[in-house]
Every structure is written in C-alpha cells, then in structure tokens.
Amino acid sequence: MSFISVPRLNWYGRGELKLSLPVRWQVEISNMAGYGKPALKPEDIRAALDEPIGTKPLSELARGKKEVVILFDDMSRITRSAEVSSEPVIRTIVEALSVWVAGIVMPAGALVTAEGSAGVEDKNIRFVCALGCHGPLTRNDFIKKLGEETLARFPVYNHNLFGNCVYVGKTTTYATEVYVNEEVMDCDLKIAIGMVVPHPMSGFGGGGKMILPGVCSFATIQQNHHKAYRDMALLKRKMGVGVFDKNPLRFDIEEAATLAGLDFVVNCLVNEWGEPVKLFAGALKPAYAEAVKEAKLHYLTPGIRNNDIVISNTFIKANEAFLGSNIAYPSVSCNGGDVVIIANAIEGMVVHYLLGPWGKASFGPEHQTPRVPPNVKCVIVYNEYPDLAGRGWFSNSEKFVFTDKWSEVLKILEADYPSSAKVAVFPNAEIQYVK
Numbered sequence: 001m002s003f004i005s006v007p008r009l010n011w012y013g014r015g016e017l018k019l020s021l022p023v024r025w026q027v028e029i030s031n032m033a034g035y036g037k038p039a040l041k042p043e044d045i046r047a048a049l050d051e052p053i054g055t056k057p058l059s060e061l062a063r064g065k066k067e068v069v070i071l072f073d074d075m076s077r078i079t080r081s082a083e084v085s086s087e088p089v090i091r092t093i094v095e096a097l098s099v100w101v102a103g104i105v106m107p108a109g110a111l112v113t114a115e116g117s118a119g120v121e122d123k124n125i126r127f128v129c130a131l132g133c134h135g136p137l138t139r140n141d142f143i144k145k146l147g148e149e150t151l152a153r154f155p156v157y158n159h160n161l162f163g164n165c166v167y168v169g170k171t172t173t174y175a176t177e178v179y180v181n182e183e184v185m186d187c188d189l190k191i192a193i194g195m196v197v198p199h200p201m202s203g204f205g206g207g208g209k210m211i212l213p214g215v216c217s218f219a220t221i222q223q224n225h226h227k228a229y230r231d232m233a234l235l236k237r238k239m240g241v242g243v244f245d246k247n248p249l250r251f252d253i254e255e256a257a258t259l260a261g262l263d264f265v266v267n268c269l270v271n272e273w274g275e276p277v278k279l280f281a282g283a284l285k286p287a288y289a290e291a292v293k294e295a296k297l298h299y300l301t302p303g304i305r306n307n308d309i310v311i312s313n314t315f316i317k318a319n320e321a322f323l324g325s326n327i328a329y330p331s332v333s334c335n336g337g338d339v340v341i342i343a344n345a346i347e348g349m350v351v352h353y354l355l356g357p358w359g360k361a362s363f364g365p366e367h368q369t370p371r372v373p374p375n376v377k378c379v380i381v382y383n384e385y386p387d388l389a390g391r392g393w394f395s396n397s398e399k400f401v402f403t404d405k406w407s408e409v410l411k412i413l414e415a416d417y418p419s420s421a422k423v424a425v426f427p428n429a430e431i432q433y434v435k
Helices: 042-050 086-097 139-146 148-153 218-234 248-260 284-298 318-331 389-393 406-416
Strands: 002-008 015-021 026-029 068-072 099-101 104-106 125-129 156-158 165-170 177-181 189-195 264-270 276-282 309-313 337-342 376-382 400-403 422-426
Touching: 002 026, 002 309, 015 406, 042 086, 042 276, 068 086, 086 189, 125 139, 139 148, 165 248, 177 218, 177 248, 218 248, 248 284, 264 284, 276 284, 309 318, 318 337, 318 376, 318 389, 318 422, 337 406, 376 406, 400 406
Parallel strands: 026 422, 068 125, 068 189, 125 156, 189 264, 309 337, 309 422, 337 376, 376 400
Antiparallel strands: 002 015, 099 104, 165 177, 264 276
C-alpha cells in the first residue's frame, strides 16, 4: 500500500488524515495554486487595515459614530479568530475604534494616539454572527471564532432570520425586498469580517454576502435564492463556481449590502489549512473586487480529466461536504468512474433552514436535488463520524454509498479496479475550482 495525507478537522485540533491506496494505482495530488502560501503575520494584517481599499481607515470612519457592529461568518467558514486569523484583525479593529478617557487608553494596550482616537467605547460595540439560514452558534463556537477575550469584553449575538428584521429597500436586479437584522441597522458603523472562497452560485463568497444572506430575514433570503436558482438554469455561463463578473446573484447581493449601509469589509484568502494568506480591507465593492481578482488565481486548480477514481477531501467547509462534488464529477472519465467524498465533520452536515433536510422526505422550501452525472458509477461518502440525517444533503440516488470505514471504501474501489486505476486527489475540494 501507498499513502496519501489530507487535512482534517478544521475546528477540532486540525491535523492530517492518512489514507492507504494500492501501490498499483496511479495517484496524482491536485492542489489549488495557493495551497502552500504562508499565513499572514500580525504586522501584515495591521498594514492591510491601515491602508484600506477605496475608503478611509477605520479610525477615521469611526469618528463621531455612536454604535458599531462587527459581523463575522459562522462555523461553516474557517475564518478563525481564536487561532490565526481574525483575533489579530479584531484586536486591530478595536484599537482603531478605541477612545481616550482621562488620559488613559481604553482598552488597555490599545495603540491609537489621542489624535487618532475614534471615540467609540466598548459598551457601544457588539458582534453579530452572519448566519444566513444556518443554525445558531453556541458560546463554545463563538470562542473558536472570536477568542475568550472578545467574549469577555463585548456582547456577541446570533442573527435571527425569523424575526427582528427591518425593511431597508428593494433591489433592482431581482426586486428582492431586503429586511435586515434590526440590531445591525441600529448601528451607524457596520464592519464585516469574512473569507473569500469559490461559491457554487455567487462565484465567490465574502463581500456583500455578509449582509445577504448573512443578516437578512428568511423571506429576503428565499426571494434572492429562488430567482438565483432560476438563473442557474438559464444563465449557466454567468453563474457558478468562480464566475463573478456578470453574475446577477452577486449584483443582487451587493445591492442589498449597499441598502443596508455596509461600511467596511475585511476579506481574507486562505491556504490549504484555512490560514489567512492575504487580507483585503476597505469599501465593499473595490475591496471585494480586489479580493476576487486574486482569488481567481489563488484557488485555481489544474484540470485533471478522465480519472477512474476521484477523491475529494473537504476541510475548509467540512460540514458542507456535498460541495466536494463540484470539482469531482467533471474530473471523472467519460467512460465511467467512481468518486469518494471525504466528509469528516464532527458537528454533522450544516443546518440550513432554506435548503437542508428536515426529515426523511422533508426539506427546506428551496431544496435542490443534486444530480449525479451518468458517467459517475458510484459516489462513496466517507465520514468517520456517522451522520444519517446529514445524508439528506446528498442525492438519494442508488449510486451513493455511505461508510465510516476506509477499509470499506477500498473494498468497493478495488472491486471496480482490481489492477490499475488513474486516481486524482483534491485535498481542498470544496474550495478548489477549474476553469
């Protein structure tokens, strides 16, 4: 046997998953272009925030502001505060918002000067998780995202998509009626921290998605997604993974974010371990456009076609492992082949009120049944942490096999390929894309 290693367990002591494969198989590891880039250092983060794209620094934007909200993405996104990413970001943002009181810097250790002080006190800063239609986070989740220090200093809230939202206007692209979290709209300075990775509908995540779907009402999100699914069928070249420039869903999202008054975005690109390697901060449209410009190259993966077996490992969005099929299916031989999706998510597949499974034959109102191409003979979903309910995210096709044992995966594959096989391995399948 030979062995391959792929990243695993992004929120649970990340490490490597070592898997055995027959030596007689021809195995090729296909990484995205930026997989090995080094993580940002605190000074790199500070430099990006001090020189934002298309707007003034936060310390200037915050002058005269009374209430501040900082939006952050949920556990389905690896933008991590507690370990390597957003804690330095959060600390730098808070420093830019801090105020001098009686000659003492508040909070202690802030690096702003009296002249640069923005004048916002801790009691007027809050964090809101931009959940969209995903399930709420626990305190332990908040700690992983933001760190203990943040929770000890500031209130941190989940978004409620079923209430507490106020109307801010209607978009022109989809005529979406935009209702936004009222706590967010009560603030006169709105900041969002997230990551930019390829997305199956809007082209790339991040940017205005922190508002829509992030902190919008269920009805708003459903309107937006319903018309997007219509366009997915009609405008295939304008929507999909890595498609950005003329994407109508992206236009509708950015309109909603503008209506909500999103002032400042902080978007990062990540390497194979989910570490931030580049930060783009500033005004929504120009900062996001710059992030996507680089993301198109960063996540690009050489196309490996005509494979007998494709192994798609999910790590960055392990609880959305079904996304691993986006790069896997096109990589299978037109003469037929098998796909393995590695779906190691301790917390199970993502909770999604609009799209997800809610029973044996009960789904969110915009649920889409995934299609398995005819040339894909078998799709094996390997998850060390069995999640029977989460299987509803995958097709109910008889082509699917679910197992928590790698030995069973090999047994199925070796029965199909007893001698040679061409095998492609995508270590970050859910965020990799090919042109």
